[in-house]
Amino acid sequence: MSFLKSRRRFLKAAAGAGVLAPMSLPGLTRIAHAGTTGQAKTKVVFFVVPDGLATDGFNGRFNEGLWFPQTAQANAADTTQFTLNEVSQELAAYKNRSLYLQGIILGQGNAGHNGWTEVLRDKNKSQSSIDVLLGRSMQGTDPSQRSIFAGPHATDSVNWYVSWDGKNKRTPQGNPTLLFENIFGTNYSGAKARTAQNNSGQHLFDPINQDIQTLRSKLSGSERQKLDTHLDSMEQVVADMDATLPITAECSPVMPSNHPMMSADFRNQVQSSHHQVVATALSCGVSRVATVQVGRSADQVVIKDASLNANPHDLAHRYKSEQEWKDSRKWYARQAKLFLDELSRHADPDVPSDTLLDHTLVVVTSEMSDGAPEHQYNQPMLLVGGASGLLKSGDGQGRYLNITSQGDRNHWAAGRQVDQQRIWATVAQAMGTSVPYGGNTSSVSGIFTNVS
Incomplete structure (x- = not known):
């Protein structure tokens, strides 16, 4: 069928x-605001970039890379006094709404490019990913759009996709025009x-x-x-x-421009079109959960802002110059910033006086920590956005939180680490649901106002 x-x-x-x-x-x-309730409904977006965010140095030194903030006080575990690093600096415009987490391990920490199979899932890789689980309980006006899955430059023949429904891998929509049509092309109401x-x-x-x-x-x-x-x-x-309910929020869906969706020449434009479609769907209230998978693990589509010829996977491995390595990782972080910009331009469907970002939690992460050793310990994890006031992001200053003191795993190189599935369990609890994952799913404290 x-x-x-x-x-x-x-x-x-x-x-x-x-x-x-x-x-x-x-x-x-x-009709403007016809169905708005005035009561916020939090949205969640998972923004997954490939091949790590350079958590190690170009020389290979552990935890001397370009991502994690540098705290004003040495070894501070929980502070609002920090300076963003060279890659995270790309997100400086949203520092005051950011919570940078450190001390997380994905799976066994050594899955390499197979990290895509578990980055949003349980350690046993047997259950649905967190976006699918949230979509079941956080529905918008269209139940068939419980969890939107956008995949700019992700849909090549390898099929390494990060979202799962049970043991079945979901396929993202790589074409932003088709993504728009899937969401808005036929919006029936019974x-x-x-x-x-x-x-x-x-x-x-x-x-x-x-x-x-x-x-x-x-x-x-x-x-x-x-x-x-x-x-x-x-x-x-x-x-x-x-x-399916009619779209009642004041929103104006606009078909994105059509570009060759896997061409390096249009990488920025295609990425931007995906941002536009996902943000519009959320602002129209069609869905409350989305995943944006940027490229795929071992990303092959050239980023011309970083290198005219070398693919970003090779740059993550530090096969080329240090500047190209930096520029490639900066590009991915910059796309997250541009997505936040897009959310800021839209009104919230239920509280039109607020921006969409005011009531959205965006989770920025990767299927690995660093793309050269290809490890999954010391994972990059940024929670950013207004999140309807649920995110403990330092009272308007931004916050860095090292959670190794709550670690449940010991790693030979990184020491105590928190299993990444516990982060998803904590996000689920904050959104009023739970995860069916085996093993340790205890919540991590200090992240959300409604989770102890």
């Missing part, structure tokens, strides 16, 4: 067959949620129920299970569409 991969094609086909009740296509711009019932009260599959039962009787157990899974998926699509 490949048509299930395209929600729009499926719905058109189903409607043409008379399976779905007639639906109307609402306009993209609604009069009420009917799950799998049509207007006459008839179940979606009633007209072909006998055929389904006949087919099931001829299938083996495993094949029957596959059929049932597909039928359940169809029911879920219909239920999601019937539960």
